[in-house]
Amino acid sequence: MPLMSHHEIPLSRPSVTDLELNAVIDVMRSGRLSIGPVLEQFESLVAQRCNTRHAIGCSSGTAGLHMILVALGIGPGDEVITTPFSFIASSNAILYVGAKPVFVDICPKSLNADPALIEKAVTPKTKAILAVEAFGNPMHMDTYARIAAKHEIMLIEDSCEALGSEYKGTQAGSFGRAGVFGFYPNKQITTGEGGMIVTNDDRLAEVCRSLRNQGRAAQGRGSVAGGSTGGSWLHHERLGFNYRMSEINAAIGVAQMQRLDELIKARQKVADLYTSRLLAISDLVLPTTEFNETMSWFVYVVRLAAGYTRDERDRVIQGLRMHDIGASDYFPCIHLQPxxxxxxxxxTGDFPIAESMSQRTIALPFYPGLSEREVDFVGQTLELMIAREGLNARR
Ligand SMILES: Cc1ncc(COP(=O)(O)O)c(C=O)c1O
Known part of the structure; x- marks a missing residue:
């Protein structure tokens, strides 16, 4: 059967309904566009979902990570253990505060930092583990928490890809001292741009609320958006940032949180479609989940079998793109970024497992509503491209 592409299949696409549209219109009509009740509502929905005492909305996942590190007093001379197999923001946050990222190689099954290597990397300078749930996979988070407690260091969870994932009954984001979610449009829920810190630490929450709002004291957040009421609005306790989330973004977030279970289910359905379509393709390794985890699928990332080179993988991705299929190389290793x-x-060679995984991964189009027909088309095209590279490899 010839391959037929009728339309472009993007790598990701947000799910926006009338609920989000009407929520935005309501905010626009309310006259209150920042620092208002809708953000508080969004925050309580996320806190409830994660079983944490606090949730602090902010302008991005990166901003959230930055604030957590500042609030925990991590800075020059400190080391933070983290993974090289992630989006660059997880490690950049460590650089923002002048600390040193200490990378450890990953576990080939979960693609998260290998707990045994984390333990070996602890030194007297280590202040924290900055863990990432790669592609939403929460495996090892409980072990990281135990290692952190044993060595009296902090666990910070970069859960930007993992809203709704659960490991052994605990929600992603709530394993450590603080966690952070990201709401870029490719995420499980989106606010356009946005992020959210979750924590059970009252003091940390208070400091983060102040940091996101130019270092104003917590009561400053009651002041009028867009105008000064004097007093606390122009009183700055610490060096802060403008990392606030607007009411418009928060309104989208509230609607998306109300649909979270539906969205997670829809993503699960697409993941299942892919798994059954791709299972029989040789030379392809599919993502798996463990019996004790609930995976909130962020992306569907397959990888070519061991032995395939980066060039071969890149040609497969190019081949998919030639057929209007959005595909990407999630993730190039952070330590090899210029x-x-x-x-x-x-x-090259410093973290061989991360590098070997990274050079063979292919992120496929993945979003709620991707049809069985589209999944089949992606599978068919992928099969063809791999067959082409397989022949090349054997020559
Ligand atoms: C693991 C990880 N950390 C941090 C971020 C940064 O989030 P944001 O793009 O909202 O700043 C992302 C998302 O893109 C991510 O995937």
Whole structure:
């Protein structure tokens, strides 16, 4: 059967309904566009979902990570253990505060930092583990928490890809001292741009609320948006940022939180469709989940079997794109990004498992509502491209 592409299948697409549209219109009509009740509502929905005492909305996942590190007093001379297999923001936050990211290689099954290697990397300078749930997979989070407690260091969870994931009955984001979610449009829920810190630590929550709002004291948040009421509005307790989330973004977030279970289910359905369509393709490794975890699917990332080169993988991705299929190389290793290799002298071979995984991964189009027909078309095209590369490899 010839391959037929009728329309472009993007890598991701947000799910927006009348609920989100009407919520935005309501805010626009309310006259209150920032620092208002809708953000508080969004925050309580996320806190409830994660079983945490606090949730602090902010302008992005990156901003949330930055504030957590500042609020925990991590800075120059400190080391933070983290994974090289992630989106660059998880490690950049460590650089923002002048601390040193200490990478450890990953576990090939979960693609998260290998707990045994984390333990070995702890030194007297280690202040925290910054853990990432790669592709939403919450495996090892309980072990990281135990290692952190044993060594009296902090666990910070970058759960930007993991809203709704659960491991052994605990929600992603709530394993450590603080966690953070990201709401970019490719995430499980989106606010356009946005992020949310979750924590049970009252003091940390208070400091983060102040940091996101130019260092104003907590009561400053009651002041009028867009205008000064004097007093606390122009009183700054600490060096803060403008990392606030607007009421418009928060309104989208409230609607999306109300649909979270529906969205997670829809993503699960697409993941299942992919798994059954791709299972029989040789030379392809599919993502798996463990019996004790609930995976809130962020992306569907397959990888070519061991032995395939980066060039072969890149040609498969190019082939998919030629057929109007959005595909990407999630994730190039952080330590090999020019800014990191230049600053720290990292080289190919430093973290062989992360590198070997990274050079063979292919993120496929993934979003709620992707049809069985589209999944079939992606599968068919992928099969063809792999067959082509397989022949090349054997020559
Ligand atoms: C693991 C991880 N950390 C941090 C971020 C940063 O989130 P944001 O894009 O909202 O700043 C992302 C998302 O893009 C991510 O995937």
């Amino acid at each position: 800014i990191y290799s230049r600053a720290f002298g990292f080289r």
